[in-house]
Amino acid sequence: MIGRLNHVAIAVPDLAAASALYTQALGAEVSEPQALPEHGVSVVFVVLPNTKIELLTPLGGQSPIAAFLERNPSGGIHHVCYEVDDLKAARDRLVTNGARVLGDGEPKIGAHGLPVLFLHPKDFNGALIELEQCAA
Numbered sequence: 484m485i486g487r488l489n490h491v492a493i494a495v496p497d498l499a500a501a502s503a504l505y506t507q508a509l510g511a512e513v514s515e516p517q518a519l520p521e522h523g524v525s526v527v528f529v530v531l532p533n534t535k536i537e538l539l540t541p542l543g544g545q546s547p548i549a550a551f552l553e554r555n556p557s558g559g560i561h562h563v564c565y566e567v568d569d570l571k572a573a574r575d576r577l578v579t580n581g582a583r584v585l586g587d588g589e590p591k592i593g594a595h596g597l598p599v600l601f602l603h604p605k606d607f608n609g610a611l612i613e614l615e616q617c618a619a
């Protein structure tokens with residue numbers, strides 16, 4: 484069911500500083516910031532030869548990552564994103580098998596303009612998992 488690793492996400496307290504760190508200290512290619520109010524975050528993507536790193540920071544007063552950063556003030560690995568061929572079929576199979584899909588269970592459009600869902604970290608060995616519909 485799951486396919487390629489689309490990205491690994493790191494929550495950061497200061498997106499500009501984290502972007503500069505990846506650009507200057509690590510010599511990486513970093514995208515321009517994207518504000519995603521429907522997700523309560525702003526993000527940049529670090530483009531790697533085999534996957535991406537998503538650097539994200541809270542946006543607005545209701546960010547789902549605010550509590551994570553309170554627990555981890557200097558930041559930390561936040562989630563991994565796997566690609567799936569059919570997001571709704573994957574969701575239905577996971578729910579049938581007892582996994583919890585976060586939010587209202589309906590896919591939302593993510594940073595790549597594709598539908599995404601999140602699975603509860605407590606159901607997957609303490610790791611927050613994002614599933615992204617493969618591009619057609």
Ligand SMILES: CC[C@@H](C(=O)O)C(=O)SCCNC(=O)CCNC(=O)[C@H](O)C(C)(C)COP(=O)(O)OP(=O)(O)OC[C@H]1O[C@@H](n2cnc3c(N)ncnc32)[C@H](O)[C@@H]1OP(=O)(O)O
Pocket residue numbers: 492519522524526537539547548550551560561562564585586592593594595599601603604605609610611613
């Ligand atoms: C940019 C768009 C998109 C993309 O296209 O890539 C994104 O990536 S958007 C990313 C931001 N959005 C989300 O993360 C949505 C899903 N997340 C959530 O709904 C919440 O973050 C959460 C997973 C429900 C956690 O909420 P929180 O308020 O932090 O705390 P809780 O008390 O409800 O947490 C329960 C339990 O889970 C542990 N936890 C929390 N976050 C993580 C995490 N990232 N990784 C692992 N574990 C996590 C938390 O510590 C609690 O554990 P216990 O204390 O042991 O109960």
Ligand SMILES: [Co+2]
Pocket residue numbers: 490492537562564613
């Ligand atoms: Co993500």
